[in-house]
Each structure stands twice: as C-alpha cells, then as structure tokens.
Amino acid sequence: MKFKDLLFVSASLVIFGACSSDDLEIDVPETDTEQPEEKEQKSGNKPPNAFNLSALVNGAADTELNPLLTWTATTDQDGDDITYKLLLDTNESPETTIAENLTTTEFSITEGLNRNKVYYWKVIAMDANGGETESTETFSFSTKGFALSESALTTNAEFSKRRNHSITEFDGKLWLIGGQDDNSSYKDVWSSIDGKTWELIAENPFAFFGKNNHTAIVFKDKFWIIGGGFSDIWSSTNGIDWVKNDLSGPFGSREGHSTVVYDGKLWVIGGTKVNEQMNDVWYSEDGITWTEAASSTQFSPRTDHTTVVFDGKMYLMGGTSVQDFSPSFYNDIYTSTDGINWTEVATESVFEIRANHTSLVYDNKMWVIGGWQAVTNQETMEQDVVSFADVWYSENGTQWNKLNGNDSYTGRLGHASVLFENKILISGGLNIDQDDNLRTHYNDVWVIE
Incomplete structure (x- = not known):
C-alpha cells in the first residue's frame, strides 16, 4: 500500500x-557621480543655525523598510545657500552618508534596510563656505520583523x-x-x-x-x-x-x-x-x-x-x-x-x-x-x-x-x-x-x- x-x-x-548582518547596503542616488571637495570654512563665516529632526520620531518601532525621514529647515546667518547631508547606519553615532547635497528637508529610503534592526540617523546642514551644523540630536528607529x-x-x-x-x-x-x-x-x-x-x-x-x-x-x-x-x-x-x-x-x-x-x-x-x-x-x-x-x-x-x-x-x-x-x-x-x-x-x-x-x-x-x-x-x-x-x-x-x-x-x-x-x-x-x-x-x- x-x-x-x-x-x-x-x-x-x-x-x-530579516539578514543577520549589521552592514548597511543602501543605494545612494546617482545624481552626483563625483564627490564634492570639502571646503575649509571661510574666515568670518558663520555656520547654519541649529535645527531639529522631525520624523521618524525618535525611538519609532516596527517601521517599514522604506521610511521617509524629515527635519526642520534652517537658515544661514550670512545668507548662504544651504544643503543637507543625511547619515544613517546601525552605529549610535552614525557615520554612513546615504544622501548629500539635498536642498529639501526630507529623504525617502527606498531600499537597503534590514528587518529587526535598530538604525540611527542625523543630518548635517552645510553652507557654501564650509560652515556645518549637525542636527541637535541623533534619532533612532527600529524596523519591523517578519509577520x-x-x-x-x-x-x-x-x-x-x-x-x-x-x-x-x-x-x-x-x-x-x-x-x-x-x-x-x-x-x-x-x-x-x-x-x-x-x-x-x-x-x-x-x-x-x-x-x-x-x-x-x-x-x-x-x-x-x-x-x-x-x-x-x-x-x-x-x-x-x-x-x-x-x-x-x-x-x-x-x-x-x-x-x-x-x-x-x-x-x-x-x-x-x-x-x-x-x-x-x-x-x-x-x-x-x-x-x-x-x-x-x-x-x-x-x-x-x-x-x-x-x-x-x-x-x-x-x-x-x-x-x-x-x-x-x-x-x-x-x-x-x-x-x-x-x-x-x-x-x-x-x-x-x-x-x-x-x-x-x-x-x-x-x-x-x-x-x-x-x-x-x-x-x-x-x-x-x-x-x-x-x-x-x-x-x-x-x-x-x-x-x-x-x-x-x-x-x-x-x-x-x-x-x-x-x-x-x-x-x-x-x-x-x-x-x-x-x-x-x-x-x-x-x-x-
């Protein structure tokens, strides 16, 4: 039988x-193929004013793998144009640049995040004369697991x-x-x-x-x-x-x-x-x-x-x-x-x-x-x-x-x-x-x- x-x-x-590696593999937008040269801050130049991160809120849990990150706009005391650089990885003090030369105060992560991971992010505002100001805080969020x-x-x-x-x-x-x-x-x-x-x-x-x-x-x-x-x-x-x-x-x-x-x-x-x-x-x-x-x-x-x-x-x-x-x-x-x-x-x-x-x-x-x-x-x-x-x-x-x-x-x-x-x-x-x-x-x- x-x-x-x-x-x-x-x-x-x-x-x-949800990939056990802590390595972050995020595709950086290909708008700029050449890295801009770091500029020494011009004598007498004042850096951008302080600004804050907005969303995802600090400590957000069970987030999707393609979150939208936003922050408040800042101004420059010298009237210089401002661009933003976004850093994000699994270190409490993030070091990985995933976007730069941003002129808006938001960025959507389309791929590269892993499930069940805690990520940290901050933003640096930069003026055209080498002045830099980091966001007042570094935020964190955790991605959702499988369900x-x-x-x-x-x-x-x-x-x-x-x-x-x-x-x-x-x-x-x-x-x-x-x-x-x-x-x-x-x-x-x-x-x-x-x-x-x-x-x-x-x-x-x-x-x-x-x-x-x-x-x-x-x-x-x-x-x-x-x-x-x-x-x-x-x-x-x-x-x-x-x-x-x-x-x-x-x-x-x-x-x-x-x-x-x-x-x-x-x-x-x-x-x-x-x-x-x-x-x-x-x-x-x-x-x-x-x-x-x-x-x-x-x-x-x-x-x-x-x-x-x-x-x-x-x-x-x-x-x-x-x-x-x-x-x-x-x-x-x-x-x-x-x-x-x-x-x-x-x-x-x-x-x-x-x-x-x-x-x-x-x-x-x-x-x-x-x-x-x-x-x-x-x-x-x-x-x-x-x-x-x-x-x-x-x-x-x-x-x-x-x-x-x-x-x-x-x-x-x-x-x-x-x-x-x-x-x-x-x-x-x-x-x-x-x-x-x-x-x-x-x-x-x-x-x-």
Whole structure:
C-alpha cells in the first residue's frame, strides 16, 4: 500500500479511532557621480543655525523598510545657500552618508534596510563656505520583523480546495498545478498575477495523468513538472502548453520527493517509489537525461521531506517513512555539496518532527512551514495527530526560531508555499482535527512579510 493511501485510507482506523548582518547596503542616488571637495570654512563665516529632526520620531518601532525621514529647515546667518547631508547606519553615532547635497528637508529610503534592526540617523546642514551644523540630536528607529498576515489575502480562491498541489513563480506570474482532495485528483493549471485572483489556464494538459505530490520547478528557462505517482516529466516554455519528455525518469514512479536546482543541474531526491521510501539522489543537466548520483545516502529513506539550496549547499529537512504500516517522522537536517555525501547538521534548536511541510529561502534565511505528525501515545497506544500551524526560520540551519502566528491561520499539511514579490505566499492544504474527527481542505492564500 502506498504511504499516501496509508495516510488517508487508514485514517478512520488509526487516526480517528530579516539578514543577520549589521552592514548597511543602501543605494545612494546617482545624481552626483563625483564627490564634492570639502571646503575649509571661510574666515568670518558663520555656520547654519541649529535645527531639529522631525520624523521618524525618535525611538519609532516596527517601521517599514522604506521610511521617509524629515527635519526642520534652517537658515544661514550670512545668507548662504544651504544643503543637507543625511547619515544613517546601525552605529549610535552614525557615520554612513546615504544622501548629500539635498536642498529639501526630507529623504525617502527606498531600499537597503534590514528587518529587526535598530538604525540611527542625523543630518548635517552645510553652507557654501564650509560652515556645518549637525542636527541637535541623533534619532533612532527600529524596523519591523517578519509577520504572518492577520487575515488571508483570500479565503476562497477560484481554484477548488485541495492538498499536495504546487505553486511556482514563472515568467512573472504564479502557477498552481494539480493537487487532490479526498475524492478527486486534479490535473488543472491556474495562474495569478497577485496571488489573490486566479484564472484557469488549462483543465487537462497532462493527458490522463493526475498531478499531485509532484514537484514543480523552473530550470533553464523552462517550467518543469516531475512525477506525482508516475515517472513522467513535463516541461513548458509558457506555463500553458506542456510537452511530455520522451524519456521517462529512470528513477521510476515517484511522489513525495524533493527537487532543486543546484550546481547548474536539476536534482531529484528521495520520495516514495510505488510503496517504498527511497534515499537515492538523481541529477540531470537538461531535464531529459538523468544520472544516479547515489543509490543510498546517509539520510534514511523518506518521503514528504523538503530540500532547499542555501549558503552554497543543499539542505534536506524532515519527512516520514513507513515500516509495518507504522509511520516514523523526522526533523533531522542534512547538507550536501555533491549529492553523494550528506552530513547531518547538529541542531541546537529545531522544529518538531514533521512531514508534508514546505520549505524555501527568503531574506537569507531558510523557512519551514506547517506539516503534520502522527505519534503513538504511549498511554492509549493510539496515534496523536497534529496539523502544524507554525512557521520556523534559520540563518544557519543550526538554530531555528519560531515566527509568531495568529488564531486566524489554521494548521495544515500538503499546502504550497512560494516566494513572490518579496513575500511568502502560503496556499491550500489539509487540516486534520483529531478531536472533532474533521478533515478540512483549503483554497485560501496567506502572506508572510
């Protein structure tokens, strides 16, 4: 019996019985390509009069990453023209000039600030004869951290409620493919330009093959769909018209595997082959011809794990396997630079054991979102099921931090997540409520930013 069948057929029997660097990288306006020469103050010249900073107010918290900074205008006792220089960085006495020769008393920072950081800023008024006056104070503000939206971007998208689908950015749009609920396996393709409104692009572009628990990825300017209970591989140049590769994947029928682009190659890692969990690794330089890098690796055979590319390595995380109809869940993390040799990460803090979660890389961090576990209760000898509503992130794979959630967002497995327009979008999935004996599928979309 396939593991997916175990999960959802035997449910009634078993289940229901923000960049750590302090370096500031701000683009300075390119209006002046040459630095003005510093002028020695002219004898008898009087500097500009005192002036104050206005906004952001001193100590402002949870600010956006593109704030508008303002200050009061000053005058010069000699009647000289005045320009302003803005200094801002993470030092209590800021030294980094991000704008100068300003003739107005405001400046918008368009990029370069990091999340969860305290910044300090001051302004220097300068006259044409070398006179300078600093703002009476140096102000500080702290930027906002990441947060899960208080409400869904949409609670009822145009596509039907489902799990084990994929959402991928390709050609500037979002593309949702396939999935399943408890009654149907879907083959449809949907597209969106904003994650909120979705349009049906194709009802059945994959012949008789349903697409669920597959992988979807962009590689060499094509959109690729791999497996999903079959060994078929499809590609598209526009997301609408799909071509089945003449050569099926030599790794055979595969679902619950992971796929990444690394070292200029496409990689397929682990997953379920018919009813057996695998720990093999395959790669291809063109998506057509595949080579087995390893038939068995250091991590145990598993399915419904995730793999991301981070800090020059492949990171494999979590997953599950089944032996004698009993599932085991993992929260171990392995890294590799060649797909052959995998090293386990010695984690100091980490998410709970889980499978059918999602992972991605955002803001120089790895993220793990949701998933589920079924653990045998040693008192009742029944399985306690948890559908996770949590979100975790890490800058190094060793230490993991939990993002604050909210009561509006419910736990889920088999959902999809994607990075789009500098935000994380989470969509769909299945919630298993063991206490109320309920299974709820979703077609909502949530945002982390």
